Amino acid sequence: MNEMLNMLKDLTDANGIPGNEREPREVMKRYIEPFADEVETDQLGSLIAKKHGSVNDGPKIMVAGHLDEIGFMVTNIDDQGFIKFQAVGGWWEQVMLAQRVTIMTKNGNIPGVIGSKPPHILAPEARKKSVDKKEMFIDIGAASKEEAKEFGVRPGDSIVPVCEFTVMKNEKLLMAKAWDNRIGCAIAIEVLRRLKDEDHPNTVYGVGTVQEEVGLRGARTSAHQIKPDIGFGVDVGIAGDTPGVSDKDALAKMGEGPQIIVYDASMVSHKGLRDFVTDTADEKNIPYQFDSVPGGGTDSGAIHLTANGVPALSITIATRYIHTHAGILHRDDFENAVKLIVEVIKKMDRDTVNKITFD
Numbered sequence: 001m002n003e004m005l006n007m008l009k010d011l012t013d014a015n016g017i018p019g020n021e022r023e024p025r026e027v028m029k030r031y032i033e034p035f036a037d038e039v040e041t042d043q044l045g046s047l048i049a050k051k052h053g054s055v056n057d058g059p060k061i062m063v064a065g066h067l068d069e070i071g072f073m074v075t076n077i078d079d080q081g082f083i084k085f086q087a088v089g090g091w092w093e094q095v096m097l098a099q100r101v102t103i104m105t106k107n108g109n110i111p112g113v114i115g116s117k118p119p120h121i122l123a124p125e126a127r128k129k130s131v132d133k134k135e136m137f138i139d140i141g142a143a144s145k146e147e148a149k150e151f152g153v154r155p156g157d158s159i160v161p162v163c164e165f166t167v168m169k170n171e172k173l174l175m176a177k178a179w180d181n182r183i184g185c186a187i188a189i190e191v192l193r194r195l196k197d198e199d200h201p202n203t204v205y206g207v208g209t210v211q212e213e214v215g216l217r218g219a220r221t222s223a224h225q226i227k228p229d230i231g232f233g234v235d236v237g238i239a240g241d242t243p244g245v246s247d248k249d250a251l252a253k254m255g256e257g258p259q260i261i262v263y264d265a266s267m268v269s270h271k272g273l274r275d276f277v278t279d280t281a282d283e284k285n286i287p288y289q290f291d292s293v294p295g296g297g298t299d300s301g302a303i304h305l306t307a308n309g310v311p312a313l314s315i316t317i318a319t320r321y322i323h324t325h326a327g328i329l330h331r332d333d334f335e336n337a338v339k340l341i342v343e344v345i346k347k348m349d350r351d352t353v354n355k356i357t358f359d
Helices: 003-013 022-035 145-151 179-195 217-226 271-284 331-347 350-358
Strands: 038-041 047-051 060-066 071-077 083-088 100-105 108-114 158-161 173-176 203-209 230-238 259-264 289-293 312-320 327-330
Touching: 003 022, 003 173, 003 179, 022 038, 022 047, 022 179, 022 203, 047 179, 047 217, 060 179, 060 217, 071 100, 071 145, 083 158, 179 203, 179 230, 179 312, 179 327, 179 331, 203 217, 230 289, 230 331, 259 271, 271 312, 271 331, 271 350, 289 312, 312 331, 327 331
Parallel strands: 060 203, 060 230, 230 312, 259 289
Antiparallel strands: 038 047, 047 203, 071 083, 071 158, 100 108, 100 158, 173 327, 259 312, 312 327
């Protein structure tokens, strides 16, 4: 496995739900630190890697992916040792039952599975219905509440999906948990790496934000600390190339370029910045796709409301099966997203930013 794939594996195999992003933050820091002049965190835990350009007071460009992944949290242990839990981030019940999980306890990680009834004992009408999350439980093999406590389980412990990073038979396709949004963290790392020896007048911030899945929280605090002139939220988007998903649901297809998000529930993209990015892509023959996501948002939604406003744009990677245990994306889309952001940053200076902002 080459260096790039090792980075993607380390990022996605790390466990980190909202509020407990330490593992992926440490991985991101390890990979981004060689290409940064300074690395720090804000007080909520977001990682901020700063790379100076050739001008000390040049525009500040923020490239933010979020460290957290959707997961669960222990809320209670019943008398038989089964774990009750709270979803942390958006889950659809139909993708949860019988799936493996890891509980992160003070004594180390514990394997478990979200329990499910066998179909043999279900009434016909019950087979047609989703089970409410409130009725679900996790089996860790404990025989009692006391034994589960001896294992180290307690309320507040993080629960993380299990899916090891996998290169598929078509080696361009990569499967893992937590693409949402470790691929954004990988983009931020790779952008700083490719800018290391480039001459440009900007200060670039590669950021791994926390708690995006529960309200874009880390993007708000890290952007407040940075006070960027331009913001890019890099994240996953919805792939519209699987059975049952129509053009009305999602336009993008894996392998046809990063998505330029014109509208989502958190933000209307900044027209000047959007035009600058797509003009650059056209000039450099970098493929891209337009899309909108009226039912979701990204860190750009928090970044663009910082201080007196920040021109911002979401650039996303079409990903199959987001908000489940296992997602699939196309490596070319990752590569082209990085290439596009690098080319955009190389073209930017104070006059360009002013034109984008005020024209």
